[in-house]
Amino acid sequence: MFPEEEEVPLPLAGSVWRPVMLDGGEAPAPALESDVRLRFQVDGELSGSTGDNRFFGEYRLRGDGMRIGPLSVTRRLGPNRAYEERFLAVLRLTAFYAIRGRSLSLLDEQRRVLAEFRGEPGFPETE
Template identity: 30%
Template structure:
């Protein structure tokens, strides 16, 4: 059994402030202080940046591949070819998609859509840090990366 170390409140607060101060504007991450505050999962437009470790190429579509989580447990998005929708459930760092469906528009050679739908099916976890949302697989592997973006 692990021992519990008790740290006085003011010491713990000092450590937390020092840790955060080290993160603000850190050149290693290239992020500004504004990016450190995590965007909320729900009601945020998450644009797809990469899938299966590869950057997403520009599509000819008017909209970019994205995902939108609603407060009521529904999810919707655009794959680069088709609209998709379904349900999601978050428990802690676990994220599961359920009852997913999509429109059936024919888009030859749309590998992004195929990889995105496969990633959604394999997703069991989520990591939300700043303006980035990562969908994670069973072994903790990164399946897809999204970035919070303003809706156009």
């Protein structure tokens, strides 16, 4: 028998991250099967979709520390407003991160989990 191999972590940049847990509970499904996602680029840029709106901004890493912002967000009206507000608040409160396999955890200043994401390698064809 082979020893159990640990899954190789996905890179933070170059992966597409989709929320599975938000604010300590299962991520509520955004309305109309919206595509909610988060992407980090190697140049410190960040972008994604909250379901109704797109956002972009900057992130900074230092060890396992992460700061996100400022963020710019489009302002289209839609059915995901409450979800969007929670999602963006989590990003602004992020102070640390951890990656295990295909899971990304965003943590607050006290290292409490704010959100969990499931990653996929590579960027989607369209934004």
